[in-house]
Amino acid sequence: MPVQWAGLSPELLLTVDREGGERLCAQLERQLRDAIRSGRLQAGERLPSSRELARILGLSRGLVQDCYAQLQAEGYLVTRVGSATRVADCAQVAPAPTTPPPGGRPRLIADFRYGVPDLASFPVADWLWATREAARTMPTADLDYGDPRGSSALREVVAGYLRRVRGAAADPARTVVCSGYAQGLSLALRALARTGARVVAYEDPGGPATATAAAEAAGLTAVPVPVDEDGVDVRALDATGARAVIVTPAHQWPTGIVLAPARRHALIEWAERRDAYVIEDDYDAEFRYDREPVGALQGLAADRVISVGTVSKSLAPALRLGWLLCPQALTESLTDLKRIADRGSPSLDQLALARLIESGRYDRHLRRMRTTYATRRTALVSALAQHAPAVRLSGLAAGFHAVAHLPSGVEERGVVAEARSRGVGLYGMSACRSSGAESPAQLIMGFGDVTDRAIGEGIAAVADLLG
Amino acid sequence: MPVQWAGLSPELLLTVDREGGERLCAQLERQLRDAIRSGRLQAGERLPSSRELARILGLSRGLVQDCYAQLQAEGYLVTRVGSATRVADCAQVAPAPTTPPPGGRPRLIADFRYGVPDLASFPVADWLWATREAARTMPTADLDYGDPRGSSALREVVAGYLRRVRGAAADPARTVVCSGYAQGLSLALRALARTGARVVAYEDPGGPATATAAAEAAGLTAVPVPVDEDGVDVRALDATGARAVIVTPAHQWPTGIVLAPARRHALIEWAERRDAYVIEDDYDAEFRYDREPVGALQGLAADRVISVGTVSKSLAPALRLGWLLCPQALTESLTDLKRIADRGSPSLDQLALARLIESGRYDRHLRRMRTTYATRRTALVSALAQHAPAVRLSGLAAGFHAVAHLPSGVEERGVVAEARSRGVGLYGMSACRSSGAESPAQLIMGFGDVTDRAIGEGIAAVADLLG
Numbered sequence: 001m002p003v004q005w006a007g008l009s010p011e012l013l014l015t016v017d018r019e020g021g022e023r024l025c026a027q028l029e030r031q032l033r034d035a036i037r038s039g040r041l042q043a044g045e046r047l048p049s050s051r052e053l054a055r056i057l058g059l060s061r062g063l064v065q066d067c068y069a070q071l072q073a074e075g076y077l078v079t080r081v082g083s084a085t086r087v088a089d090c091a092q093v094a095p096a097p098t099t100p101p102p103g104g105r106p107r108l109i110a111d112f113r114y115g116v117p118d119l120a121s122f123p124v125a126d127w128l129w130a131t132r133e134a135a136r137t138m139p140t141a142d143l144d145y146g147d148p149r150g151s152s153a154l155r156e157v158v159a160g161y162l163r164r165v166r167g168a169a170a171d172p173a174r175t176v177v178c179s180g181y182a183q184g185l186s187l188a189l190r191a192l193a194r195t196g197a198r199v200v201a202y203e204d205p206g207g208p209a210t211a212t213a214a215a216e217a218a219g220l221t222a223v224p225v226p227v228d229e230d231g232v233d234v235r236a237l238d239a240t241g242a243r244a245v246i247v248t249p250a251h252q253w254p255t256g257i258v259l260a261p262a263r264r265h266a267l268i269e270w271a272e273r274r275d276a277y278v279i280e281d282d283y284d285a286e287f288r289y290d291r292e293p294v295g296a297l298q299g300l301a302a303d304r305v306i307s308v309g310t311v312s313k314s315l316a317p318a319l320r321l322g323w324l325l326c327p328q329a330l331t332e333s334l335t336d337l338k339r340i341a342d343r344g345s346p347s348l349d350q351l352a353l354a355r356l357i358e359s360g361r362y363d364r365h366l367r368r369m370r371t372t373y374a375t376r377r378t379a380l381v382s383a384l385a386q387h388a389p390a391v392r393l394s395g396l397a398a399g400f401h402a403v404a405h406l407p408s409g410v411e412e413r414g415v416v417a418e419a420r421s422r423g424v425g426l427y428g429m430s431a432c433r434s435s436g437a438e439s440p441a442q443l444i445m446g447f448g449d450v451t452d453r454a455i456g457e458g459i460a461a462v463a464d465l466l467g
Numbered sequence: 468m469p470v471q472w473a474g475l476s477p478e479l480l481l482t483v484d485r486e487g488g489e490r491l492c493a494q495l496e497r498q499l500r501d502a503i504r505s506g507r508l509q510a511g512e513r514l515p516s517s518r519e520l521a522r523i524l525g526l527s528r529g530l531v532q533d534c535y536a537q538l539q540a541e542g543y544l545v546t547r548v549g550s551a552t553r554v555a556d557c558a559q560v561a562p563a564p565t566t567p568p569p570g571g572r573p574r575l576i577a578d579f580r581y582g583v584p585d586l587a588s589f590p591v592a593d594w595l596w597a598t599r600e601a602a603r604t605m606p607t608a609d610l611d612y613g614d615p616r617g618s619s620a621l622r623e624v625v626a627g628y629l630r631r632v633r634g635a636a637a638d639p640a641r642t643v644v645c646s647g648y649a650q651g652l653s654l655a656l657r658a659l660a661r662t663g664a665r666v667v668a669y670e671d672p673g674g675p676a677t678a679t680a681a682a683e684a685a686g687l688t689a690v691p692v693p694v695d696e697d698g699v700d701v702r703a704l705d706a707t708g709a710r711a712v713i714v715t716p717a718h719q720w721p722t723g724i725v726l727a728p729a730r731r732h733a734l735i736e737w738a739e740r741r742d743a744y745v746i747e748d749d750y751d752a753e754f755r756y757d758r759e760p761v762g763a764l765q766g767l768a769a770d771r772v773i774s775v776g777t778v779s780k781s782l783a784p785a786l787r788l789g790w791l792l793c794p795q796a797l798t799e800s801l802t803d804l805k806r807i808a809d810r811g812s813p814s815l816d817q818l819a820l821a822r823l824i825e826s827g828r829y830d831r832h833l834r835r836m837r838t839t840y841a842t843r844r845t846a847l848v849s850a851l852a853q854h855a856p857a858v859r860l861s862g863l864a865a866g867f868h869a870v871a872h873l874p875s876g877v878e879e880r881g882v883v884a885e886a887r888s889r890g891v892g893l894y895g896m897s898a899c900r901s902s903g904a905e906s907p908a909q910l911i912m913g914f915g916d917v918t919d920r921a922i923g924e925g926i927a928a929v930a931d932l933l934g
Contacts, residue, residue: 026759033634033766059723074634074762088732088767119610124602125795127815131598135591143586143783167500167541183809190684217657217807219686264542265555292493297540299500317609318814340684341808342650347592347785349813 010048010373013040013275022221024059033371036076036087041136047077047085052066056113110458111425114401114446115313117370122316126361127352134351142347143461146341150323151347161357162309166285167295169302176333176338176441177345180322181281184308185210185246187324188279188342189218191306191333197243197276199226204234211246219231224434227252231259234266243276249284249297254432254444256395256403258294261410268271274288277327280307282315284399286366289374293398296325303327306334313399313448314366354440373400374446379455387463393445400448403429406441407467413438419462424460477515477523478664480507486554491526495534503543503554514544521582578892579612579926580911581868582780585839589783591830594819600601601818614805617644617790618814621821625790628649628824629776633752634762641798644812645806646787648748651775654712654791654808655746656685658773658800664710668692670699672721672899676707676712687711691901694719699728701733710743715751716764721899721911723862725761736766738771742774744794747774751866753781753833756841760865763792770794773801778820780866780915781833788812788820840867843914846922854930860912867915870896874934880905886929893929 014031016024016037035041048056050064057064068085070435071077078088142151149155154177178184189200202211205222225237225245232247247267249259259267269380271278278297285293298307302325312320326334338344356362375399384391384404395402407414412428420425429442447455481498483491506874515523517531524531527668535552538544545555586639601926609618616622621644626637627753645651664687668680671691682689692704692712714734716726738745745764752760756759765774769792772872777789793801805811823829844864851858873882879895886893914922 028757029634030631037636037766070759070761071727074734075728075764075767076762115609119607122607122610128599128602133594135537135595140586140589143589143785145779145784147920159605164497170503179809179813180661182807186808212805217804261539261542263544268542278831289558292496292537294537295500295543299504299544300542317810318610318813320809320813325865337684340512340680341653342646342783342787346646346787346813346816349816438805461642 010053014053014057016057017060023069025063025067028057028059028064029070032067032071033074033076035241039042041087043087043089046183050085060280060339069093103355103359107423108425108458109423109461110444110450110454111393112445112447112458113298113427114423114444114448115315116446116449117316117400118369118449119316120449121365121372123361123365123371126365129316129360130352130355130359131348133355134348138348138351142351146344146347148344149175150336150345151350151354154350155230155323157357158309158353162296162307162323162325162333164292166309167299168307169299170325174302174328175325175448176326176334177333177350178308178322178324178338179320179342179345180312180317181283182210182214182392183341184310184322184324185222185279185281186217186307187337188277188306189214189220189244189328190337191330192244192277193218194333195222195243195330199223199240199242199244201237201240201242201245202277203227203247203252205244205429206246206434207253208216208249208434209431227255227257229257229261231257232267234263236272238270238274241276244279245276246279247283247297248281248283250294251281251288251396251398253281254395254401254403255275256398256401256431258396259297264297264300268301270303271364274305278305280305282307284313287370287373287400288396289370289377290397294364298325303329306330309383314362314369319349319353321349345426373448376450376452376455378460379452380445380447383459384466387459388466390467396422401444401446404443404445404466406443408440410441410465410467411438412441412443413442415443415462415465418465422461424458424462425449477520479688481524483524484525491538492530493532493693495524495526495531496537499534499538500541510554510555512554513610514554516551525892530658533770535879536910543865546843555617560767560773561665573927574890575926576894577917577921579910579912579914579925580892580894581911581915581919584780584783584867585836585916586783586830586917588836588839589893590828590832591607593653593823593832594782597819597822597826597828598815600822601815605815605818608819613811613814615802615811616642617812618817618821621817622790623703624821625776626792629774629790629792631679631803633749633760633776634775636766636793637792639928640767641793641795643791643793643798644817645789645791645805646809646812647777647779647789648750648775649677649681650747650808651777651789651791652681652748653684654801654804655744655773655775656687656711657804658683658797659711659744660685660687661800662710662797663830666709666711667707667746668704668707668712668718669901670694670712672896673713673719673901674899675901676898682717694722694724696724698724699734701730701737704734705737705741710741711746713746713748714764715748715759717749718755718863720748720895721862721868721870723865724782725765725863731764734767735771738768740760743771744797745772747772747775749776751780754837754867755863755865756837757864758844765792770796773797775908779835781829783792786816786820788816822840826834840915843867843917843919843922844869847912847926848913850923850926851933854926868911869887871910871912871933873906875934877908877932878905879910882908882910882929882932885932889928891925891929 054061054064079085134250155172155175159172161169162168214221219281298305307325430438478900521528558615559720622639622642626639629635629637653812775791857874859872897905
């Protein structure tokens with residue numbers, strides 16, 4: 001009777017390909033592992049002797065012995081003196097569920113989603129140039145683990161840039177390079193938790209989901225504070241007892257207003273009185289079309305403000321680069337947390353960004369994008385004026401989103417759903433309200449990653465829904 | 468009497484450069500901000516009227532008004548109706564301490580530091596090629612925020628690679644790209660904390676500082692478990708009540724032994740019985756010089772093992788790329804934590820690594836490095852045999868470190884200090900022991916980033932100290 005194994009003869013379970021380039025021993029090991037893992041070979045099952053298997057497969061006995069020894073060392077097989085080699089227990093794994101196909105948004109006439117810059121304008125050639133230059137000139141030692149705060153070259157360039165362009169009180173020694181706003185926020189909240197903070201406030205409307213998830217992960221409770229036409233309500237903030245607040249002073253997310261001068265002072269006065277900190281999300285201050293952007297709040301009170309910046313809006317989210325400007329009292333803690341989180345951001349990317357800024361290519365890109373976004377904003381204003389004059393648009397001539405106020409009687413959720421069925425992506429304000437309330441009915445109109453033409457066509461297609 | 472300001476006439480405090488290219492308004496704003504921040508202009512101080520300042524500096528009055536308006540919006544100045552413009556309160560910041568010069572290791576004859584590959588061998592040209600190819604072919608949508616698990620292209624390539632080379636039960640859907648071991652560990656511990664785990668065990672000797680810091684940050688307590696000649700002591704592990712353990716099965720850090728087959732099974736049996744998880748640090752399994760590396764423990768029990776891999780040893784730490792193979796029950800949580808931590812790793816770097824692996828350049832680099840490290844290991848063995856025959860070397864022919872056992876009577880700390888004064892970097896085992904004990908006296912000899920020649924010279928220079 002021939003040798004049988006899993007109900008099959010070994011040559012049906014195992015095949016040897018002498019042409020493919022993979023070593024025979026590796027082939028055999030891989031196939032045996034797979035057979036064991038998939039359950040085709042069951043726990044306890046006896047293997048043919050190495051002599052027998054070698055004969056069947058036409059291999060040398062030594063090769064089969066090596067293979068058995070390897071799988072025994074890895075725990076797939078067990079051998080006891082005087083007994084046959086058998087399949088070990090606990091080597092089976094549940095089959096993996098098949099991967100669902102990647103999401104992929106359906107093709108839309110126009111998608112007014114927000115928070116994303118014009119991806120097609122990403123300066124690929126400049127970025128590759130900067131990467132090449134950085135790689136060409138980087139010292140070998142920069143390939144090692146580095147300062148968790150990031151490359152000193154980038155910290156100096158970024159601090160200089162923020163002093164110049166954002167009026168920030170930026171010091172390279174207190175700058176921590178991170179992977180964008182999400183990490184910056186996460187590190188800031190953890191650092192504040194270490195100081196004993198328990199509650200962090202966030203603007204309402206704002207980004208309740210992000211603030212809440214990040215706060216929870218840091219062991220904090222997140223509470224909303226209302227925003228009025230001058231920005232965050234500092235009196236209401238004071239009443240929460242929070243020891244930190246997340247704000248967007250230059251361009252409030254999502255209402256688009258600027259924090260009024262008196263509120264800036266009140267906020268800093270609050271932070272000093274409460275021994276609290278302000279987390280400044282300086283997300284899109286590069287883009288203002290009517291006048292100079294208002295300088296960073298951090299410039300006014302560097303010891304009370306953690307300012308978080310990013311290239312996600314100015315270049316592309318996928319680069320995952322940003323920075324924290326740290327108050328002196330928190331610099332060490334934020335550096336330590338960054339070290340624990342990931343031992344620092346990738347060096348070559350950091351050096352490339354430093355090159356891009358130093359060379360003037362970054363500013364050139366921003367100038368080009370200011371024109372692009374200003375034009376798109378005008379296209380949006382015109383399209384609404386033409387097709388849906390009842391809709392009022394608010395928000396500074398800045399960034400790449402605006403708020404559309406729908407006439408009374410128009411229902412936010414219905415508009416969004418019906419627009420979607422017509423191939424237009426619209427997004428309601430309700431997602432930005434801590435209460436989730438759908439009234440007053442408003443839409444956040446992102447115009448960063450949608451062309452002028454699509455703006456016109458998209459608004460025309462849904463104008464009747466907008467009242 | 469002329470206008471005075473901070474005891475100076477305004478033209479001494481403010482200068483206007485008409486040649487430099489910076490807009491006049493921006494110059495004036497920057498200088499006023501700096502003067503206020505540095506305290507040269509004090510809170511409450513009265514500013515000249517816009518008309519007066521314009522006259523003094525030879526600028527238009529409108530320009531000065533714009534500048535005052537900007538600084539008022541930013542909170543540096545206050546204006547009240549019918550009253551002069553004054554410097555606001557709370558605009559001053561403490562001067563930043565000067566940055567200490569970057570550390571910089573002094574030049575040594577030979578530095579046997581561990582954990583670092585040969586940085587000079589990093590395949591810069593291949594990496595730039597891969598980056599260029601990735602940028603050339605990446606869809607625009609990949610510049611957006613992506614799947615927090617990472618690029619599907621890289622997850623597929625890495626999962627395939629780990630199935631093939633590490634015998635892992637790797638599924639792209641359960642692979643999360645991260646920024647190396649530090650982030651992988653941090654995410655794993657946070658995910659386990661969410662399941663209710665309170666205690667995580669780590670190997671002793673091992674990396675007590677890293678384990679303790681990461682555990683603390685995740686809200687867990689870290690406890691050491693002894694390692695004997697077969698690897699981690701599973702009976703002692705069981706007694707700790709830990710719900711997780713961090714291990715290095717393929718090449719124990721730092722002793723260099725392999726986890727014995729019976730221990731592999733015992734470890735998995737422990738995890739199943741305790742509803743616990745094993746965090747497998749698969750840090751340098753690419754490098755073994757005597758035989759095939761033992762397959763990943765994860766391959767045996769994919770639902771009980773979180774396997775963490777990295778390119779820090781195979782390419783360079785500065786790339787900050789790694790991956791987690793996640794048990795089904797933890798995949799969602801680990802994905803969520805990665806999203807909160809940083810919304811995913813940089814896309815272009817991920818796509819470049821995928822290209823590097825797919826093209827065979829990664830394997831070619833590893834083959835080259837295997838030869839390099841094997842040669843260095845031989846150089847170390849020979850140098851010790853020749854110059855310090857009393858020293859016993861242990862650890863597999865693998866990775867790029869080995870353990871040197873000093874003869875009795877030789878004191879670890881003294882050897883390290885005296886070697887340093889002779890220009891040789893040696894590192895004691897005490898840093899890897901949870902107790903910090905300096906006995907038995909052992910050195911961890913890293914040979915990743917030190918040349919053959921430096922190995923010989925370094926050992927010769929300290930041979931008399933080694934007993």
